[in-house]
Amino acid sequence: MPARPRLAVWKFASCDGCQLSLLDCEEELLSLAEAVEIGYFLEASRKTLPGPYDLSLVEGSITTPEDAERIREVRRLSKKLVTIGACATAGGIQALRNFARIEEFVSAVYASPEYIRTLDRSTPIAAHVPVDFELQGCPVNRLQLLEVISAFLTGRTPAIPRYSVCLECKRAGTPCVLVARGTPCLGPVTHAGCGAICPGYGRGCYGCYGPMETPNPPSLGRRWQALGASERDLHRVFRTFNAGAEPFRRESEAHGG
Amino acid sequence: MPEGHVPTAGEAIIDREGLQALLDALGARGFSVIGPRIRDEAIVYAPLRNVADLPEGWTDRQDGGRYRLERRGDRALFGYAVGPHSWKQFLFPPRQRLWQARRTEAGFDLLEEPPPSERWAFLGIRACELHALAIQDRVFLGGSHPDRSYAERRRDLFLVALQCGEPSGTCFCVSMETGPKASSGFDLALTELLGDGSHRFLVEVGSRAGEEILAAIPHRSAGEADRREAEAVLDSTASRMGRTLDTRGIRELLQDHPEHPRWEEVATRCLACANCTMVCPTCFCSTVEDHTALTGESAERTRLWDSCFSLDFSYLHGGSVRKEIRSRYRQWITHKLSTWFDQFGSSGCVGCGRCITWCPVGIDITEEVRAIRSSLLEPTHA
Ligand code: SF4
Ligand code: SF4
Ligand code: SF4
Ligand code: SF4
Numbered sequence: 001m002p003a004r005p006r007l008a009v010w011k012f013a014s015c016d017g018c019q020l021s022l023l024d025c026e027e028e029l030l031s032l033a034e035a036v037e038i039g040y041f042l043e044a045s046r047k048t049l050p051g052p053y054d055l056s057l058v059e060g061s062i063t064t065p066e067d068a069e070r071i072r073e074v075r076r077l078s079k080k081l082v083t084i085g086a087c088a089t090a091g092g093i094q095a096l097r098n099f100a101r102i103e104e105f106v107s108a109v110y111a112s113p114e115y116i117r118t119l120d121r122s123t124p125i126a127a128h129v130p131v132d133f134e135l136q137g138c139p140v141n142r143l144q145l146l147e148v149i150s151a152f153l154t155g156r157t158p159a160i161p162r163y164s165v166c167l168e169c170k171r172a173g174t175p176c177v178l179v180a181r182g183t184p185c186l187g188p189v190t191h192a193g194c195g196a197i198c199p200g201y202g203r204g205c206y207g208c209y210g211p212m213e214t215p216n217p218p219s220l221g222r223r224w225q226a227l228g229a230s231e232r233d234l235h236r237v238f239r240t241f242n243a244g245a246e247p248f249r250r251e252s253e254a255h256g257g
Numbered sequence: 258m259p260e261g262h263v264p265t266a267g268e269a270i271i272d273r274e275g276l277q278a279l280l281d282a283l284g285a286r287g288f289s290v291i292g293p294r295i296r297d298e299a300i301v302y303a304p305l306r307n308v309a310d311l312p313e314g315w316t317d318r319q320d321g322g323r324y325r326l327e328r329r330g331d332r333a334l335f336g337y338a339v340g341p342h343s344w345k346q347f348l349f350p351p352r353q354r355l356w357q358a359r360r361t362e363a364g365f366d367l368l369e370e371p372p373p374s375e376r377w378a379f380l381g382i383r384a385c386e387l388h389a390l391a392i393q394d395r396v397f398l399g400g401s402h403p404d405r406s407y408a409e410r411r412r413d414l415f416l417v418a419l420q421c422g423e424p425s426g427t428c429f430c431v432s433m434e435t436g437p438k439a440s441s442g443f444d445l446a447l448t449e450l451l452g453d454g455s456h457r458f459l460v461e462v463g464s465r466a467g468e469e470i471l472a473a474i475p476h477r478s479a480g481e482a483d484r485r486e487a488e489a490v491l492d493s494t495a496s497r498m499g500r501t502l503d504t505r506g507i508r509e510l511l512q513d514h515p516e517h518p519r520w521e522e523v524a525t526r527c528l529a530c531a532n533c534t535m536v537c538p539t540c541f542c543s544t545v546e547d548h549t550a551l552t553g554e555s556a557e558r559t560r561l562w563d564s565c566f567s568l569d570f571s572y573l574h575g576g577s578v579r580k581e582i583r584s585r586y587r588q589w590i591t592h593k594l595s596t597w598f599d600q601f602g603s604s605g606c607v608g609c610g611r612c613i614t615w616c617p618v619g620i621d622i623t624e625e626v627r628a629i630r631s632s633l634l635e636p637t638h639a
Binding site for chain 1 (some may be wrong): 322530551
């Protein structure tokens with residue numbers, strides 16, 4: 001049997017949800033273990049193997065000086081590096097610090113702020129090292145994650161479309177909640193991948209997959225206003241898990257500092 | 258199934274029980290009936306068995322980017338226009354596996370998809386939708402490479418058309434000469450009559466299969482008064498169109514102005530979300546996705562609805578040709594109203610209004626054409 005490709009899964013500032021998506025692949029986990037050699041995946045096993053790794057999956061954003069160094073080392077050890085989730089691709093919810101003074105957060109949260117050493121911004125992995133593929137989502141969709149891994153193992157392009165959630169919503173036959181109920185929905189500016197879960201339950205999308213390929217948030221923002229959204233609503237809705245993604249950051253700032 | 262208009266004994270009249278008998282007769286002949294039903298606050302196309310499944314007493318109010326169900330003052334079963342679904346979802350499924358492959362000792366085995374096991378009857382297909390169906394027939398079945406999956410699904414269709422009694426605020430079939438009267442391409446056609454206190458349907462026969470079904474259900478032949486009432490329904494619908502589109506010289510109007518400033522303007526509003534293409538009953542574009550299993554032991558190919566609003570749609574080596582939303586909107590409307598004539602010999606728009614209603618920001622195909630046309634009439638802009 002030829003040597004199996006060695007896989008590593010790394011964690012930076014994150015909630016572990018994306019790594020859990022991988023562990024969630026119950027049925028496929030066995031084939032994954034057959035197809036790759038798990039070299040480093042602390043969430044799954046304490047046993048580690050040394051690099052280089054054929055494929056590294058990176059979860060989390062860079063928020064400390066140590067992590068800014070560590071990601072360089074991970075990149076050096078990885079033939080291919082794929083970032084997974086809103087933290088790794090956009091800075092995550094912790095990128096809210098980018099819009100405030102970090103000292104204030106630190107002193108509000110920690111009893112002994114003097115022990116905390118952190119960067120004043122949370123940044124995506126691609127801001128630090130070259131990345132071979134970014135998989136968006138908070139958390140990522142496990143089937144998409146398997147698709148990306150399979151694609152990298154076979155050397156093909158992952159079938160991960162970058163258009164809007166609306167395509168998936170319409171293919172699912174869900175009547176548009178924005179049009180039929182006047183429910184504000186971020187689907188038109190949001191990256192596909194979830195299968196349009198929220199509209200399927202009669203709710204608006206709140207953008208957890210981050211921006212689609214060519215988003216037009218100002219136009220959708222005007223539509224939301226016509227539906228009754230306030231400046232504050234718009235400011236806040238674009239400032240969640242993907243607050244650090246450029247098109248969402250700009251739209252949020254357009255509706256208040 | 259329709260083989261052109263078959264001369265018959267003339268129109269018939271059925272009542273609500275007759276309509277139920279029609280559903281039963283179709284069921285007994287092995288058809289799964291699909292028709293209008295309320296789901297998630299909209300009227301969609303879904304399987305049904307009983308008259309009671311129909312949206313009795315409901316109507317829809319539609320405008321750009323807006324759709325609401327409302328109560329009518331009567332017991333009409335078909336008192337609304339078209340909704341977010343179109344019939345294309347049944348003949349050209351939004352997501353469809355084309356084949357699977359399994360690795361073997363010698364190479365690999367290809368597993369083809371079995372043909373569909375269901376035969377459908379569409380209840381309530383309207384004139385504009387019959388035109389859309391004819392257009393998709395040309396797209397999928399015309400030429401030297403007919404689409405097998407579409408052909409299999411299309412072959413056994415039974416079509417019960419509905420003569421529209423209630424146009425929506427975004428309908429413009431009169432402008433497109435596609436409605437409101439369905440005059441061919443159906444097996445049976447119903448006109449809902451609510452006048453003089455009796456609820457009944459005028460039935461026109463369009464094929465031998467339709468004739469056979471009508472013979473099997475209780476009916477009486479239509480009288481002059483019934484016919485006049487049915488005509489009045491269509492006249493009233495035609496006079497209440499929500500939108501109009503001036504189609505004179507439209508082919509040149511769009512093809513000759515690729516740099517018109519309106520494209521830039523519409524791009525400030527258009528989200529490139531692709532909703533207009535998903536809901537359009539004539540849009541036929543698809544992409545294929547290939548997936549391989551982790552172990553490399555199997556692979557499969559899936560066909561799914563795609564849209565000219567996605568970047569990958571125009572991806573050639575090195576990048577997408579239509580990077581700007583401006584060029585994607587221009588591509589879409591120009592194809593619908595102009596280059597479709599060059600490609601398929603007709604307009605690609607049947608005036609159903611779906612793209613207007615279901616555009617989240619209410620971009621209106623009729624308004625965009627009007628804006629370009631009127632700008633050219635102004636002497637300052639030529
Ligand atoms: S419900 Fe949201 S995601 Fe679905 S089509 Fe409407 S705007 Fe798009
Ligand atoms: S918020 Fe949007 S992207 Fe996230 S799961 Fe819901 S529909 Fe999908
Ligand atoms: S372009 Fe719009 S109005 Fe014309 S057929 Fe398509 S959805 Fe209907
Ligand atoms: S015209 Fe409307 S529905 Fe079509 S892509 Fe643009 S915003 Fe979406």
